Amino acid sequence: MEQADAFWNATAPDGQIQQRLDGALACDVAIVGAGFTGLRAALMLAEAGTKVAVFEARNVANGASGRSGGQVNPMLPVARPDDLRRAVGPKFFERLAQVALNSADDLFDLVQRYQIKCEARQKGWLRANHCDAARKVAEGNAKLWNKLGAEFESVGKEDVTRLTGAVGYGSGIVSPRGGAVQPLALTRGLDRAAREAGAEIFSHSPVTGLHPRDGGWVLKVNGHEVTAQKVIIATNGYTDNLVKGLKRSVLPLTSIQIATDPLDNDRIGPLCPAGHTISDTRRLIMYCRREPGGQFIYGGMGYRTPTGGIGGFQWLYKDAPRIFPSLKGVKWTYKWGGFVALTPDRVPHLHEPAPGLIAGLGYNGRGVAMSLQMGRVMAQRALGTALDDLPFPQAPITPYRFRDPQVLGAGLAMSLLRLADEREVRRG
Numbered sequence: 001m002e003q004a005d006a007f008w009n010a011t012a013p014d015g016q017i018q019q020r021l022d023g024a025l026a027c028d029v030a031i032v033g034a035g036f037t038g039l040r041a042a043l044m045l046a047e048a049g050t051k052v053a054v055f056e057a058r059n060v061a062n063g064a065s066g067r068s069g070g071q072v073n074p075m076l077p078v079a080r081p082d083d084l085r086r087a088v089g090p091k092f093f094e095r096l097a098q099v100a101l102n103s104a105d106d107l108f109d110l111v112q113r114y115q116i117k118c119e120a121r122q123k124g125w126l127r128a129n130h131c132d133a134a135r136k137v138a139e140g141n142a143k144l145w146n147k148l149g150a151e152f153e154s155v156g157k158e159d160v161t162r163l164t165g166a167v168g169y170g171s172g173i174v175s176p177r178g179g180a181v182q183p184l185a186l187t188r189g190l191d192r193a194a195r196e197a198g199a200e201i202f203s204h205s206p207v208t209g210l211h212p213r214d215g216g217w218v219l220k221v222n223g224h225e226v227t228a229q230k231v232i233i234a235t236n237g238y239t240d241n242l243v244k245g246l247k248r249s250v251l252p253l254t255s256i257q258i259a260t261d262p263l264d265n266d267r268i269g270p271l272c273p274a275g276h277t278i279s280d281t282r283r284l285i286m287y288c289r290r291e292p293g294g295q296f297i298y299g300g301m302g303y304r305t306p307t308g309g310i311g312g313f314q315w316l317y318k319d320a321p322r323i324f325p326s327l328k329g330v331k332w333t334y335k336w337g338g339f340v341a342l343t344p345d346r347v348p349h350l351h352e353p354a355p356g357l358i359a360g361l362g363y364n365g366r367g368v369a370m371s372l373q374m375g376r377v378m379a380q381r382a383l384g385t386a387l388d389d390l391p392f393p394q395a396p397i398t399p400y401r402f403r404d405p406q407v408l409g410a411g412l413a414m415s416l417l418r419l420a421d422e423r424e425v426r427r428g
């Protein structure tokens with residue numbers, strides 16, 4: 001599914017002129033992947049005076065970054081602080097928690113600093129509870145995160161209905177520091193800022209080989225040799241076999257979205273009137289938002305079809321008007337999808353499998369804010385910050401257990417999870 005199918009393509013400012021690598025190149029740091037992670041790292045490294053080059057297999061922003069829901073959620077998808085402590089250990093726990101909780105503020109500052117036109121708005125994120133059991137868990141966990149500074153607020157049924165226009169949710173948690181961006185515009189804005197700072201960015205330039213030589217690295221790109229002292233891998237859900245074991249360390253899941261053209265006020269008026277972004281607590285979550293131009297975007301989980309396409313849209317067409325009655329009968333003009341990367345502990349992973357080779361991935365569907373943090377941290381590491389001083393622990397690359405059956409069986413698993421969700425919704 002190409003970028004042109006995405007709503008974002010219709011509303012983003014034009015990107016930079018894309019050029020492919022067509023000769024040998026020497027740089028200090030080579031970055032693989034031009035999404036949020038790679039471009040933030042490139043921007044920071046270029047500003048530090050490093051000769052940095054980014055290599056993107058397709059066009060800049062053609063991975064998840066330019067297709068995402070653009071929800072800026074300042075929270076890792078681990079349920080409780082103790083789950084995070086268990087995943088990263090006591091040394092990194094407090095640091096990583098703070099990085100995650102401040103990640104939305106950092107994103108909005110970045111947008112401001114580089115004057116990126118991406119419809120950035122920090123109007124809050126509302127997570128609606130689909131049943132009473134989910135409410136109890138969410139409220140208990142919110143209290144625990146608030147002790148670390150999360151500022152989550154519990155809201156009741158009336159507020160959820162008023163702030164979303166959705167039916168069927170009895171309560172929710174609002175994170176006032178959350179918000180939204182036009183994700184393709186943000187990615188293109190970072191691309192511009194990184195180039196202006198001196199980074200070289202090549203599209204249609206897949207890195208097909210990588211090996212160490214003379215204390216540095218040699219990359220093979222479009223048949224040419226690129227030499228670099230250090231390499232950053234920023235490929236997340238699109239990770240291939242370039243670095244041994246990395247592809248199999250994450251579970252690539254499909255996320256999909258549909259969007260309308262501008263709707264009349266009877267339909268759009270009741271939906272997210274205060275500008276919140278919305279998601280819910282179902283196993284197969286929905287996430288959605290209203291656009292400044294009056295369009296509505298609705299997303300959820302999809303799957304890969306046996307022929308390599310993306311499926312699951314029929315469910316979104318059915319689910320959206322059930323939850324938002326004013327959407328009954330609307331025409332969904334756009335549909336698109338992309339890949340997110342899951343880690344078993346639901347925490348992003350930082351790896352350094354060999355000296356000078358740094359990889360960061362696994363945002364578990366919450367990468368808009370967190371990938372920018374990982375990009376920043378990998379740039380710091382490339383500039384010489386000690387591993388012990390980073391907010392992410394350096395982890396060995398470990399295969400994701402039962403990865404292939406989960407990838408192949410995603411469609412079936414979704415049907416089962418949907419039944420479980422529906423049973424809970426019915427029980428209330």
Ligand SMILES: Cc1cc2nc3c(=O)[nH]c(=O)nc-3n(C[C@H](O)[C@H](O)[C@H](O)COP(=O)(O)OP(=O)(O)OC[C@H]3O[C@@H](n4cnc5c(N)ncnc54)[C@H](O)[C@@H]3O)c2cc1C
Binds near residue numbers: 073207371
């Ligand atoms: C449909 C969808 C909706 C989402 N919604 C949200 C949301 O609302 N909020 C949120 O927080 N997160 C969301 N996410 C997740 C978020 O978009 C990602 O976590 C984030 O964009 C990852 O950024 P990245 O730069 O690491 O990876 P990507 O943007 O995926 O970029 C990786 C790039 O690496 C390139 N690449 C791979 N291999 C090579 C190679 N060998 N050589 C050169 N290039 C290579 C790929 O072509 C790709 O462009 C969503 C994701 C999807 C797909």
